[in-house]
Amino acid sequence: MTPHISRKRSMLAISTAVAAGALLAAGMTTGASAQPVASSGAPVALSSTARAGLLQDANADKAATAEKIGLGAKEKLVVRDVVKDANGTTHTRYERTYDGLPVLGGDLVVHTAKSGKVKSVTKATKATVKVASTDAKLGKSSVAKSAESTASKSKTTKADAQSPRKVIWAAEGKPVLAYETVVTGMQKDGTPSRLRVVTDAATGKKLFQKQEIENATGNSQYSGKVEIGSKKGSNGFDLTDDSRGGHSTFNLENGEGEGKIFTDDDDTWGNGKPDDAQTAGVDAAYGAQVTWDYYKGVHGREGIKGDGKGATSRVHYGDSYVNAFWDDSCFCMTYGDGEGNKKPLTSIDVAAHEMSHGVTSATGNMEYSGESGGLNEATSDIFGSSVEFNAKSPEDIGDYLIGEEIDINGDGSPLRYMDKPSKDGQSLDNWSADAGNVDVHYSSGIANHFFYLLSEGSGAKEINGVKYDSPTADGSKVEGIGRDKAEKIWFKALTSYFTTTTDYKAAREGTVKAATDLYGADSAEVKGVEAAWTGVNVK
Structure with missing residues (x-):
């Protein structure tokens, strides 16, 4: 089929090939309107x-x-x-x-x-912020060497420490004078590394470390024929969407660096197959587009930072790189091409998941470790799924499965399940005292499970062909309030009540406050939030 050609918009044919047995579809949640009716505490759209x-x-x-x-x-x-x-x-x-x-x-x-x-x-801290002195006992050079050693032990190659800066560390316990050092390099899977290490300025003890390049394995599903934004450039047309903050898509040509912006002579992009470099660019641009539209249309947020400015997408990163990542320092999304450079990881939910890390960074900014890290990762899963629903793509109908198309396990199973996270063999269904010691991609299961229960309720059901069966920690029955309301409550809590140190107990408190703001203190929505958290043992 010949694509429709437009100077500003292009109808683009994109491959619909997916891994055999991987496609699982679910429909839109139906029910009452999600518009807050009991309170005027709903956020307004700000230009x-x-x-x-x-x-x-x-x-x-x-x-x-x-x-x-x-x-x-x-x-x-x-x-x-x-x-x-x-x-x-x-x-x-x-x-x-x-x-x-x-x-x-x-x-x-x-x-x-x-x-x-x-x-x-x-x-974020209830402690009084005060230290006896801001004079450090340790020199910057020794702190930098120690941080490089920490990075090397974390399997970061080519570790290079930037000059440490003095800070007050108040995220845990009594505030102390410390140094913060950023160490750049490369992670073992080829992902760039930017490790942040916090060191006690008096004793040299490592207080905290965080990997700031936030990534997760995506899928290689494509979205069929779509419309994306382009504009007239110096060499024909550029893949830049001025209607969404100037978002631009670049080609890294299986390397690193900044890449080159995609251009085309006739404004007809890609051939629907991975052998045309433009095809991955189209998918990336479309993923950014539907993510922008979701945050603006559903939550009134114009752009990731809320400032009306678009991000940047970069495709064809590295050689056979099976991952995708968000980097806040360049405000950009980067995609690899998958095994053998044949399956670019440029799908709707990958784009939405990773760009939602940017939204989190600009708002609640939960530290990417411990329970706060699980909440950070879950936020990206929650909004990744929500964007997928909202996009209404006939090729990728929304569901509560994460990475269902990638077939990374070789058996057609998804990466994560929101209805019962433990089905992946590692994620947590419910909170326990050990939750903060679990990898954030697996402790995120607690919040993912909460969001599913809040949206759909417990028990067995089938939603447009996908079977779900969500249990509760105490065997109680939870009635869902609908995904549309659940999304609004989570976003309200993220932007108004979550902080860098928010743990699961504080997340319960924040979402109850959010539901109260939106729907009233005695509303069914507040009771639904409380019941869903109890259902995952957060009391």
């Missing part, structure tokens, strides 16, 4: 200009705000993000400094009524 104005106001008032909430004389606020509700309440997210040093784990959200009165404050 980039309106958001910038609120941030400017918050920045002008930050000294007064610091005094209102009782910060010490050496503490100052740094404005990061803002959300405004229909009732005039604003939720302003801040970082904190102490004597000029960044406070890691010192972030907080100030909830202010329309009248200007502070209603409450959500803090």
